[in-house]
Amino acid sequence: MSAALSAAEQGWHVFPLRPGTKRPALHGEAACSRAGACEGGHRKWEQRATTDPDRIRATWAQGPFNIGIATGPSGLLVVDLDMPKPNSNGDTPDGATTFKALCERTGHAVPTTYRTRTASGGQHLYFTAPNGTSLANTAGTVAPLVDTRAWGGYVVAAGSITGAGPYEPVGAPVVAALPLWLLSILKPAPKASQAPSMAVAGQSRRYADTALACEARSVAGAQLGERxxxxxxxxxxxxxxVAWGDLPRHVVEQALQEAGEAAGLPPSQCRATLRSALNWSVAHNQRRQGAA
Incomplete structure (x- = not known):
């Protein structure tokens, strides 16, 4: 109860997790009686999370619940630096290592902010999300074993205890604002094409050429810290x-490689960034938007 109240004092919306676990203790939709808090319809954990100290005391008086923090309503973006899975290769780096490498590539220090050590030995880095920006959860978008929790997600708060161990606060006591360079990675990419799905190949290619020119120009003019x-x-x-066949991959790589170097990035850093980002995008865009 003390840990839940402490989180709520930070403005973080909390809800109970089953004792000793990371699973919500609230009833599911199938078991909902449509009474009490759900009188107007079933309310899920994100909707029922609260900062009300009276509700928190009443809930935790019923048992030793762990604490979940609904990140979206709390105005938080939490970076989850995970540990390698049991079936991973022995030399697989953990999330903290891959995140540190990403920070170094972007020319930034690992952000100083409030963080918790998870039961598995990983870390949760807490950031305040920018106003007016709705961020979703991600898995591996930032880097391998680096996930994020925002709207639609939650994290286990410090003070919780599972069979694997406790969640403990470490590092700085203050939550920092989400760095702009990290926000630029997490913000949903703008839709690249509004062309109808049956557009002729020539129209699609012209649109792709225009997009390539605009993106290359933007990269070449990037300022230090955002390149x-x-x-x-x-x-x-x-x-x-590339995935849709509108642009050859080598054309995109060459144009962005030249743009990145023109902005002042080392050639090797450009190649590594392009390989990672293009591989992800091609794998996740096999079907053209608007296709049946």
């Missing part, structure tokens, strides 16, 4: 054209 993130987002946006 790698802009290159990453440009490759993610253009990768769909």
């Amino acid at each position: 790698e993130a802009k290159l990453f987002r440009a490759a993610r946006a253009l990768g769909r054209f």
Whole structure:
């Protein structure tokens, strides 16, 4: 109860998790009686999470529940630096290592902010999400074993205890604002094409050529501190054209490689960023938008 109240004092919306676990303790929709808090319809954990101290005391007086923090309503973006899975290769780096490498590639230090050590030995980095931006959960988008929790997600709060161990606060006591370079990676890429699904090949190719020119120009003009993130987002946006056959991959790579180097990025860093971002985009855009 004390840990739940402490989280609520930070403005974080909490809800109970089953004792000793990470699973919500609230009833599911199938078991909903449509009474009490659900009188107007079933309310899920994100809707029922609260900062009301009276509700928190009443709930935790019923048992030693763990604490879940609904990240979206709390205005949080939490970066989850996970540990390798049991079936991973022995030399697989953990999330903290891959996140540190990403920070180094983008020319930034690992952000100083409030964080917790998870029961598995990983870390949760807490950031305040920018106003007016609705971020969703991600899995592996930032880097391998680096996930994020925002709207539609929750994290286990410090003070909770599972069979694997406790969740404990470590590091800085203050939650920092989400860095702009990280926000640029997490923001949904703008839709690259509004062309109808049955557009002729010539129209589609002309649109792709225009998009390539615009993205290359944007990367080449990027300022210090945003160069790698802009290159990453440009490759993610253009990768769909590669997947759809509108642009050859080597054309995209050459144009963005030249743009990245023109902005001052090392050639090897450009190649690594382009390879990672294009591989992801091609794999996730096999079907053209608007296709049946």
